[in-house]
Amino acid sequence: xxxxxxxxxxxxxxxxxxxxxxxxxxxxxxxxYLFWYKQPPSRQMILVIRQEAYxxxxxxxNRFSVNFQKAAKSFSLKISDSQLGDTAMYFCAFxxxxxxxxxxxxxxxxxxxxxxx
Amino acid sequence: DVKVTxxxxxxxxxxxxxxxxxxxQDMDHENMFWYRQDPGLGLRLIYFSYDVKMKEKGxxxxxxxxxxxxxxxxxxxxxxxxxxxxxxxxxxSSVHAGYTFGSGTRLTVV
Numbered sequence: 001x002x003x004x005x006x007x008x009x010x011x012x013x014x015x016x017x018x019x020x021x022x023x024x025x026x027x028x029x030x031x032x033y034l035f036w037y038k039q040p041p042s043r044q045m046i047l048v049i050r051q052e053a054y055x056x057x058x059x060x061x062n063r064f065s066v067n068f069q070k071a072a073k074s075f076s077l078k079i080s081d082s083q084l085g086d087t088a089m090y091f092c093a094f095x096x097x098x099x100x101x102x103x104x105x106x107x108x109x110x111x112x113x114x115x116x117x
Numbered sequence: 118d119v120k121v122t123x124x125x126x127x128x129x130x131x132x133x134x135x136x137x138x139x140x141x142q143d144m145d146h147e148n149m150f151w152y153r154q155d156p157g158l159g160l161r162l163i164y165f166s167y168d169v170k171m172k173e174k175g176x177x178x179x180x181x182x183x184x185x186x187x188x189x190x191x192x193x194x195x196x197x198x199x200x201x202x203x204x205x206x207x208x209x210s211s212v213h214a215g216y217t218f219g220s221g222t223r224l225t226v227v
Contacts, residue, residue: 009157033214045207045218052214091159100213102167104150104175109159 002027002094006108013082014116020067021077021111023092031097034068034075035105040088048090051075053097079113087115120144123208123219130226136195138222140208147212149191153177154205154221163206166191198226 003026013019025034036048051059051068058066063080079086089112093105124139142149148167152160162175164183172183180202184192191210195202203226208219 006159043205043207043221045209045216047216050214095214100148101211101216102148102165103173104148104152104162104165104209104211105160105216106162107152107160109157 002029002096002106004092004094004106004108006092006111008111009109010112010114012114012116015082015084017082018078018080019082019113021079021090021092021113023075023077023108025073025075025092025094027073027094027096029096029098033095033097033101034066035093035095036064036066036075036077037091037093038086038088039091039110040085045091049077082115084115084117086113088113121208121210121217121219123206123222125222126220128222128224130195130198130224132199132226134195134198134226136198136224136226138193138195138206138208138224140191140193140219141189142191142210142217143189144210144212144217145188146210146217147188148210149185150209150211151175151181151183151191151193152207152209154207160207163193198224200226202226 032053034051038046067076092108121142150165151163166185182194206222
């Protein structure tokens with residue numbers, strides 16, 4: 001079984017600052033995907049970024065980037081130039097590659113990120 | 118616009134009632150999931166299905182059952198609702214590593 005740990009229940013930063021959200025995971029799988037999801041007050045889960053474990057290059061999407069350290073089983077999310085609209089719950093999630101994701105995602109407990117004006 | 122639709126955004130039910138939460142997807146996805154979301158606990162998998170009429174228990178199946186009679190519809194059933202089932206319920210569907218989530222049903226059992 002897999003576990004995902006997010007050690008920061010809540011974080012608060014000023015607008016335009018850079019913030020890093022931490023995520024560690026435990027698995028015996030060698031091939032897998034890692035995700036960061038954003039959940040604003042609307043409740044809609046929005047994919048922020050996805051990383052395939054066999055790819056060494058860290059994924060990037062505009063202001064969002066990850067630091068994927070496979071040996072350390074660490075997958076942190078960096079948000080640059082933070083904006084008020086980044087305020088949300090952020091969930092780190094794991095998916096086994098085997099089975100094509102048929103048995104779902106394993107989520108961390110979430111980090112509530114607050115961007116202050 | 119592809120989506121996963123959950124029939125109710127808010128629901129209030131009485132203890133002991135049989136409760137149905139409905140989820141429909143329009144993407145022809147094989148895989149469908151029901152998660153429960155509680156503050157401080159994240160999302161936990163209740164049940165999943167990888168094909169019509171197939172169902173598998175997730176991490177917290179006790180007190181729940183599911184039905185998947187058609188590919189696009191996945192129903193979560195609370196046979197006898199209890200107050201500890203007050204929660205947010207999220208449905209999702211997927212193909213490979215692409216997941217789409219519904220907007221959630223906030224269920225209150227009184």
